[in-house]
Structures are given as C-alpha cells and as structure tokens.
Amino acid sequence: MPLYVRETRQITGAKGSLVFVKSLPKVAYGELVEIDVEGETRLGQVVDISQEITVVQVFGSSLGITPGRTVVRLRGETLKIPVSTDMLGRIFNGLGKPIDGGPEILPEDYLDIHGDPLNPALRMPPSEFIETGISVIDGMLTLVRGQKLPIFSGSGLPHNKIAMQIVRQASVKGSGESFAVVFGAVGVTFEEAMYFINELKGMGAIDRTVAFLAPASAPPVEKLALPRVALTTAEYLAWRQDMHVLAILTDMTNYCESLKEISAAREEVPGRRGYPGYMYTDLATMYERAGRVEGKKGSVTIMPILTMPDDDITHPIPDLTGYITEGQIVLSRDLWRKGIYPPVDVFLSLSRMMKEGIGPGKTREDHHQVFSQLMSAYAEGQRLREIIAIVGVESLSEKDKKYLEFADEFELKFINQGETERRSIEETLDLAWDLLAILPEEELKIRDEYVKKYHPKYRVSR
Amino acid sequence: MPSRTGRIHRIAGPLVVATDIPSPMMYEVVYVGEEGLIGEVISVRGEKAYIQVYEETTGLTVGERVEATGELLSAELGPGLISTIYDGLQRPEVEIARAVNDIFIKRGVRVNSLNRSTKWVFAADQRVRVGDKVEPGDVIGLVQETPIVTHKIMVPPGVSGTLKWRAGDGEYRVDDVVAVVETGDRKYEVKLYHRWPVRIPRPYKEKLPPSEPLITGIRVIDLMFPIAKGGKAAVPGGFGTGKTVLLQSLAKWSYADIAIFVGCGERGNEMADALKSFLELHDVRRNRPMMERSIFIANTSNMPVAARETSVLLGVTLAEYFRDMGYDVLLVADSTSRWAEAMREISGRMEEMPGEEGFPAYLASRLAEFYERAGRVVALGRPERRGSVTIFGAVSPPGGDFSEPVVRNTLRYVQALYALDYDLATRRHFPAVNWLMSYSLYVDYVKEYLDERSAGRWHETRNVFVKILQREAELLDIVRLVGPEALPEEDKLTLEVARMIREGFLQQYAYDPNDAFSPLEKGFLIMEAIRRFHEVALSLIRSNVPLFKIRELKSPYMVYKLKLYAPHEVEKVYNDYVQTLEVEVKKLTGG
Ligand SMILES: Nc1ncnc2c1ncn2[C@@H]1O[C@H](COP(=O)(O)OP(=O)(O)OP(=O)(O)O)[C@@H](O)[C@H]1O
Ligand SMILES: Nc1ncnc2c1ncn2[C@@H]1O[C@H](COP(=O)(O)OP(=O)(O)OP(=O)(O)O)[C@@H](O)[C@H]1O
Numbered sequence A: 001m002p003l004y005v006r007e008t009r010q011i012t013g014a015k016g017s018l019v020f021v022k023s024l025p026k027v028a029y030g031e032l033v034e035i036d037v038e039g040e041t042r043l044g045q046v047v048d049i050s051q052e053i054t055v056v057q058v059f060g061s062s063l064g065i066t067p068g069r070t071v072v073r074l075r076g077e078t079l080k081i082p083v084s085t086d087m088l089g090r091i092f093n094g095l096g097k098p099i100d101g102g103p104e105i106l107p108e109d110y111l112d113i114h115g116d117p118l119n120p121a122l123r124m125p126p127s128e129f130i131e132t133g134i135s136v137i138d139g140m141l142t143l144v145r146g147q148k149l150p151i152f153s154g155s156g157l158p159h160n161k162i163a164m165q166i167v168r169q170a171s172v173k174g175s176g177e178s179f180a181v182v183f184g185a186v187g188v189t190f191e192e193a194m195y196f197i198n199e200l201k202g203m204g205a206i207d208r209t210v211a212f213l214a215p216a217s218a219p220p221v222e223k224l225a226l227p228r229v230a231l232t233t234a235e236y237l238a239w240r241q242d243m244h245v246l247a248i249l250t251d252m253t254n255y256c257e258s259l260k261e262i263s264a265a266r267e268e269v270p271g272r273r274g275y276p277g278y279m280y281t282d283l284a285t286m287y288e289r290a291g292r293v294e295g296k297k298g299s300v301t302i303m304p305i306l307t308m309p310d311d312d313i314t315h316p317i318p319d320l321t322g323y324i325t326e327g328q329i330v331l332s333r334d335l336w337r338k339g340i341y342p343p344v345d346v347f348l349s350l351s352r353m354m355k356e357g358i359g360p361g362k363t364r365e366d367h368h369q370v371f372s373q374l375m376s377a378y379a380e381g382q383r384l385r386e387i388i389a390i391v392g393v394e395s396l397s398e399k400d401k402k403y404l405e406f407a408d409e410f411e412l413k414f415i416n417q418g419e420t421e422r423r424s425i426e427e428t429l430d431l432a433w434d435l436l437a438i439l440p441e442e443e444l445k446i447r448d449e450y451v452k453k454y455h456p457k458y459r460v461s462r
Numbered sequence B: 001m002p003s004r005t006g007r008i009h010r011i012a013g014p015l016v017v018a019t020d021i022p023s024p025m026m027y028e029v030v031y032v033g034e035e036g037l038i039g040e041v042i043s044v045r046g047e048k049a050y051i052q053v054y055e056e057t058t059g060l061t062v063g064e065r066v067e068a069t070g071e072l073l074s075a076e077l078g079p080g081l082i083s084t085i086y087d088g089l090q091r092p093e094v095e096i097a098r099a100v101n102d103i104f105i106k107r108g109v110r111v112n113s114l115n116r117s118t119k120w121v122f123a124a125d126q127r128v129r130v131g132d133k134v135e136p137g138d139v140i141g142l143v144q145e146t147p148i149v150t151h152k153i154m155v156p157p158g159v160s161g162t163l164k165w166r167a168g169d170g171e172y173r174v175d176d177v178v179a180v181v182e183t184g185d186r187k188y189e190v191k192l193y194h195r196w197p198v199r200i201p202r203p204y205k206e207k208l209p210p211s212e213p214l215i216t217g218i219r220v221i222d223l224m225f226p227i228a229k230g231g232k233a234a235v236p237g238g239f240g241t242g243k244t245v246l247l248q249s250l251a252k253w254s255y256a257d258i259a260i261f262v263g264c265g266e267r268g269n270e271m272a273d274a275l276k277s278f279l280e281l282h283d284v285r286r287n288r289p290m291m292e293r294s295i296f297i298a299n300t301s302n303m304p305v306a307a308r309e310t311s312v313l314l315g316v317t318l319a320e321y322f323r324d325m326g327y328d329v330l331l332v333a334d335s336t337s338r339w340a341e342a343m344r345e346i347s348g349r350m351e352e353m354p355g356e357e358g359f360p361a362y363l364a365s366r367l368a369e370f371y372e373r374a375g376r377v378v379a380l381g382r383p384e385r386r387g388s389v390t391i392f393g394a395v396s397p398p399g400g401d402f403s404e405p406v407v408r409n410t411l412r413y414v415q416a417l418y419a420l421d422y423d424l425a426t427r428r429h430f431p432a433v434n435w436l437m438s439y440s441l442y443v444d445y446v447k448e449y450l451d452e453r454s455a456g457r458w459h460e461t462r463n464v465f466v467k468i469l470q471r472e473a474e475l476l477d478i479v480r481l482v483g484p485e486a487l488p489e490e491d492k493l494t495l496e497v498a499r500m501i502r503e504g505f506l507q508q509y510a511y512d513p514n515d516a517f518s519p520l521e522k523g524f525l526i527m528e529a530i531r532r533f534h535e536v537a538l539s540l541i542r543s544n545v546p547l548f549k550i551r552e553l554k555s556p557y558m559v560y561k562l563k564l565y566a567p568h569e570v571e572k573v574y575n576d577y578v579q580t581l582e583v584e585v586k587k588l589t590g591g
C-alpha cells in the first residue's frame, strides 16, 4: 500500500469523456484510474497533469459523475493485461476480460498494452513466404512473415470472408512450426462478431486463436484499447512463446472513428477532415509491432482490415494506413459486381515485401517474371478496354484482341476463386502460364528457359 | 558550475513544463524526472520552461526533478560514426540492445555515441607541425575509419593558437588527447572527437556555386533533372509512389563519398531491408560494401515523436562534419513530413496559434534552415578542401495532394523537384517521377560537365526528349477523344518515340542488378539510340513510308532492351542496333 493518498472526491469538472480532478501527489502521467460512479467502477487514464489539475480520460462516458460524490482512485500503474498461452482458444473483450463464460486466465505475466518500440537494429527483413492458397494474393501480392498488409475494403464487400479464408488456409511453405491467430474485432456488429466466432470454431482453428471483441456499443476507449490488447498478446505469443502469429484486426475504420471522437472531446485542434493530427503516429505505434527479430523464432504479421468511407482511397483512414503498412490489398466494387471473388484490384494493390518473399527456394524461380508479365499484360488489356469504349473492338489488331481476352480470363480464372478453394503456389503459377499462353509467344518478356519449362506448349505433364 | 534544477509542473505527452529552473536557456538539454529522460527547452515563458522530451513520458509525476545542463543538444563527431545505426539522440541502437538486453528500445538508456574503448590508428598529418599556428579545420592527423573512409582529425571550430604538442602515430581511443593547442594562457586539448550542437550549422570558409552533378546512376535524375553536388531536392509523393526506394537507391549508388540515411518516422522493416542490402551490395567505384561509407539514423514511426526533429538535425550535422573533411556527402531524409507532424504535435500541446492545417507558423523557417545546410563549400582550415552536402528530402502529402503546407513550403527552398506520381506508380512506371511536373534548376550548371562527356549531345537530346514528352501529353488528350488511328502519321510517331523514352529510358527497375545503377555512358547510349530511331523514322515517314511498316521493324525492340544489359555490354548491343536499323531501313526503302 502506498503511504500517500491515492484517492479523491475533488472533481472540478467533467466534459465528454474527460474528468478534471484536483491533482493528487505523485499522480503519474499515463497511469490508470478507477472511478466509482453509483456503485459501478469505470476505468480511466491520466492524460494531462499540472500542479493543480489532473485530466482523466474515462473509458466510457462521464455520465453520472458528480463532484463531491464520485471517488477517483489512482491505480499506480498503466493499463496492463494478463497474458498466458491459456488465452489460445478463448474470447476476450477490448480490455482483455474473458467474455466466453470461461474462467479468468492464470497469468504468466502482466504486460503494458502500449508495448515498446522494437529496436530497429535488431529487426530482420521479412522474407518467408506465407501461402494463403489465394492465387491473387500468393501470385501478385505475396504476404511474408513479419509484414503488415491491410485490406482496404468498402461496405458490403467480402473482406471478412477473405480474412477468414486466409486464416483457414495460411501456412508457411515447408514448415510445421507453431502458428497462432490473434483476431481483434473493433466496433463490429453482433452478427459479424458471431460470424467470426463460428467460422473460427468451424475450421477447427479456434484452439490456436485468441479473439478479442469490442462490439459497436462498447465505449470508445475500449475500442481504442482493443488493437493494443490484441497486439500485446500477439507479441507475447511471438517473442516469448516462439509462435508465428497472424494478427487480424477489423474494422480499423471503427477504431479511427473512436480516435476522432475522443480527440474532439478533448478539444484538440483537428487535422484533415476532423481526424487528429497524431493519427499517423497512433496507427504506426500499433502496426510497427509487426516484424521479425534477430534471435527470436516467432514473428508477428499484421493484417488490418478497414472499410474506405465512400470507397475513397484518399480518405485519411486508408491514406494514413497506406503510409504505414507495407502495401495494401484493395478490393474493387466493380469486380465484385462482375461476380469476381476475391474482388482484388491488382493495380491499386501492392505488397512491398513481395520481392523478398518469392523466387527459388521460396516460391518458384519463374515467379518474379511471371508476376511482371501478368501485371503488364493485364494492364495492356485494361488500356485496350478503355480504347474500345471509344472506337469499338473492330479497330483492334489480332494481337490486341488477344490481350483483351487475356484480361477477361485473368479476372475469371486467376483472380476469381472459390471461398474454400485452396491453390498451392505451383497451381497458381501454372494457372498463370495457362493464361499467358493466350498471348502470342513472342509477346512474353520472360526468360526462354522458363518459357521452355513452364509454358503449356512445352510443359511435360507433371 | 552549481547544479541548476527545477521541478515538473505539468506533463502533456511529449511536452513537460518545468518551474524553478534558474534562468533556463533556450534549447539547453535537460534531464527530466528520476529516470533522467532527455529533453530540450524549446520555449521559456516567465519562469516556466517548456521542454520537449525525446523519450516516452508515461509514469512521470508532477514535482519530479528536472536538471538543466546548460549545454545545447550536441552530436559526438569522431571516428566510429560510419556503419553505425543511431537513434534520433545519436545512441547506437546496437548498444541500446546490449544495455537493456532486450529486443525493445527502453527509455532512459544512456550510451555513448562513439565507442570509448575502440582503438583507432592515428597518423599525424605532417603538413602541420608542432609549433605551427593552427586554425579551426586544420587537419592534424588521419584515421583510416573504414577501408574507404579516411577520417580527418581537425582542429575543432572555435579553436586556434599554437600547436603545442601532438601525439605520436599509434592507437588511440576517441577521448584520448592527441594534440594540445595553446591560445594565450589557455590550453585546448584536441581529442579524436569533439561535440557540436545539432541546431547550429557548422562554419565553413566560403559557399561555392553548384558546378558538378552528383552522379546518382538514376537516369531520370542524371540525364533529365540532374542534381548538383551540394544541391537540395524534394521528393514528394503519395504512399507507395516510390520515395523510399528512390532515396535508398540514391544512398546506395550515388557517387557520394559518404551517404547518410535518416529514417524519420517511417517503417522499421524497410530500415532492416536497407541495412541488409547495404551490407551485401558493393559500391560501384571502390567495390567495397556500401556500409563502409554509410551512416543510418533510424527513428521509426513508433519511436518518440519529438526525436524526429533531432534525427533530421543530427543527420545534417554529421553530413556537415564529413563535408568539412572535404567529402561529398549525400543526406537523404525519409520523411520530412513526419518531422513536420511532430512539430505540429508539440506546437499544439504548447497551445501556440496554429497556422495552416495546424502546422506552426515557424514550419517554413525550420524547413528553410534545414535545406540551407546543403551546399558546396570551401571548408575551414588547411590543406584547402572542398566538400558538399546534398540533401534529398521525401515529403509525404496527405492524399498525395501537393498543395498541402509541407510540400508547398519545401518547394520554396529546394532547387530540384522530383514529383512522384500516383498514376505512374499504379502503372508500375518506376521511378514514378512525373516528367511534366518535375524540374531541376541545376540543368544549366551541369550542362558543360555532361556535354563534355557526351560529345556535346546531352543537353540538346534532353531538350528534344522534353519536347516529345510534352507533345505526347497533348496528343493523348486528343487520342482519348478520337482514338489513336485518327492521328496524322508524324503524331503517331511522336507517341511511339515518347513511349520509347518512357519505357526504354526513364523506367528503371531498382531491383534489376543490370540496371539498378546506370552509369552516364549507358544513359547517353540509350538517349542516342532513341534519338537515332526518331530521326530515321521521321525521315521515312516524310518519304511516305507508313508507320505500320516501321512498327514491324526489329530494331526498335532492341532500343527497349538496351537498359536490361549490364553497363559493359551496352555498347556492343548499341552497335548491333545501329547496324540492324541501317539494314532494315535499306530494305524498307528498297535501297
Ligand atoms: N525504382 C523502382 N523500381 C522498382 N520498384 C519500385 C521502384 N520504386 C518503387 N517501387 C515499388 O513501389 C513500392 C513502394 O515504393 P516505396 O516504398 O518507395 O514508396 P514510398 O513512396 O516510400 O511510400 P510511403 O510513403 O508509404 O513510404 C516498392 O515496394 C516497389 O514495389
Ligand atoms: N515543369 C518544369 N520543367 C522544367 N523546369 C521547370 C518546371 N517548372 C518550373 N521550372 C523551372 O523552375 C523555375 C522556378 O519555378 P517556379 O515555379 O518557382 O517559378 P515562379 O513561381 O514563376 O518564380 P518565382 O520564384 O519568381 O515566383 C522556373 O523558372 C523554371 O525554369
């Protein structure tokens, strides 16, 4: 027990989720606070301290807080969560409390949810290919361990299905190492939350999954805490338990909205479109927790999912995310309308770590060149689609028509894939060759030796 | 000096207000709280000192002590800088890891910037002798810091007098005294290192106008929008447009003697990627690992925001120090926007009057001060040395919109703009430098240098290319309305040649081992090849050969492929092309 006073009723004001309290001696910046309101205990955090006044951010609303009656108590520590491998298979709220009816976990440690920055000098460049079994991702947007690669989606697009397909199918080629999924859902509807839980149960993956759910109705601060709680767990499993962790966080747009709400309550000068100026840093401190580190067996891979307001990629939420993550998988409403699943726009999408993760020994020797060829041929097809919209298909040469055919087939056969269909990287690359065979052979800017080896015309049936 | 301490009065994120410090000084370093977190006084109002704290402030309490040092935030300058990875406070990150024995950066760690136990081989420079009068910048000795960097031990700025004593050749640690300079009755001990405040530009004798290009190996820079040694350039672009790849390529390949990479508020993984390739790749000119001439400052986006400012200032201070030795130094800062955002955050906490988009009114002057530290100079001291600092700053405008304050203010102070374009990047045209928006005011300064090396052809050809590309943009507007076939033959040819310039010359894949670095000679040959095709095709068209016939030729394809050959193979392929073109044209004209 501390010797000095750790609680007070001297509240001098309240506004939004902020409570102004007379400063107690030794109040620490960032420490956790308990507020007793009408028999219920709410949590809060110290966000500004001066000699006289301490500003407390309440996790929840300040409803019912009354100067003189409400008790504010300092906890003397920052927000920490208990962690242990027992968390696998369990479901928690945004503050790390079990919500699946099961018992509290037996903690192996308590960790500060804000974590510490990884030492840049100890990082290893991510380079191990994760096979998702989804052609457009494995072939065109390769994901590697330790990468942070978001899905930029729009309302009504099948991002959740894609995420679940990845969780179900993701594996690292040629390794039977221990793998865990940390799943965090921020501000999702009850239906969505149940979809995830049922999917995870259904695929038998629940035992290697830790799920965190903060429904839409949860207080903003719980939504702000959730991704940090989830990533703290991910780090624990990766760095202390040697696991390869894939952390999926959805829907980060809800997180950003909560951030905006709280910033407004604090009357901060708003940045672009009302989002706080520090949103970049705030998101970065979470996403930078992804990585691979010297001397550690585990890894943290992060896949945030967000819905772009109005499908606008220049909106601050996708924009700032794109400035932090190592690429993005962008979903296209046009492709979705055409009935293509997963409707990935390969032009707007990018995996920046791809070049490290593909090639001989990782995927296949021809992957680099096949990728470039698919990209440029699809782009050419796309360009021709625009031209025929003006001048009609008649004015095109035979060669051009082949490119158009290629673009159509590429969408229908390569991008398009069943929700439960799993294609190995070899299947994906062979499929790519089948489609490239539509084009005249002299159009292929691929090394002869690969053409001879993989082009269907020469390929001995394997 | 009596210790000057005060107390914490207020804590708001990275901003701490202290009272009771006896006469606080602007920009002096203070140690905040029991853990001694490093901070800097950035404003004094009445008896309150506003402190920007460079480490995480969680857990600080009001009333904790604040110790003022009376010293400005300074860098340690001496042997051991090269190949080191520093944080924004010049702490070697590998040492931090050793000190905390963890994979994470913890706060309150104090480690020396320069290792105190490493021994360096010092050799006296006999051009200066004991008994001589010495001035700041005079080289008194040399240390071979890496196989390719000779570190010059100079009389520090502000010190002059008689060289009283100098250590004999041998091994010394950085804080061993290697010389004594006597001024009147005062003695100054020269060590292998000295300290210099990062906010103050290091002095030099004279600034020189730009004259030589800094060869970067990137064609769109060297041959379209050249950069001069001592130049300053901005690289703005939305996310994923290629700023980091471009800056890394520059740091890797350019003909600088020293390359300093400042990762300011950006990604850890790409830093790791850069470090790895700097160890693996070899410098073109000297065939040594690039790391042997490089310094990294890695203050990633999840590290304390306030230290973004110090990381940029530290970088430029180190650059000036090597410039003073007579080296051509390249400094790349990725990204200056993150520094600007840090200024905005601190300014907001200080409740200063916000300017545009919340940035403080002094944003412009801070940017100006930074870019002004670039330049080519005659350094202080003997023997006479010329050195330069060339700065490339990445800018990350929200939404890729160049009208925002950081881009706009930066453009007031730089002389070259490499505008990275989202559309080009989406089409995988890399480097995605938009040729219509970008410019270099160094063209006229480096014209002579480049023309001398290209038989007088460079400047003229460049202008032809610029015209063709501009014309292409106009023609494409028309094509969008009527389709390409409606154009007259000559215009169709313009489109054809423009495409050749874009794909065969401007595009340069950073990961292609044959093309990652393109020497001037290779670029000149590609330029000649395109120009030759243009001239030949134009005369064919004028003698009524239809363009589709020209399109059937093989030789144009050879132009596209030129860049894929290693520098030493290009000339042969170029000659093949010239011959093939000649033969094909003869056939076509029935000659
Ligand atoms: N010169 C190049 N050659 C080949 N690929 C390139 C080149 N420049 C960029 N790219 C591609 O574009 C991707 C994004 O580039 P980069 O990381 O440099 O963008 P950026 O502008 O720094 O983005 P951010 O602002 O988000 O940091 C790279 O991962 C690479 O795939
Ligand atoms: N797209 C471009 N390509 C090549 N050079 C350019 C381009 N745009 C500008 N420049 C060069 O840069 C110079 C300065 O450009 P800037 O836009 O600052 O001119 P300004 O605003 O008219 O001049 P002032 O600085 O007097 O306001 C121009 O004189 C021109 O030579």
Ligand SMILES: [Mg+2]
Pocket (backbone or CB within 6 Å): B243, B244, B245, B266, B334
């Ligand atoms: Mg970048």
Ligand SMILES: [Mg+2]
Pocket (backbone or CB within 6 Å): none
């Ligand atoms: Mg102007």
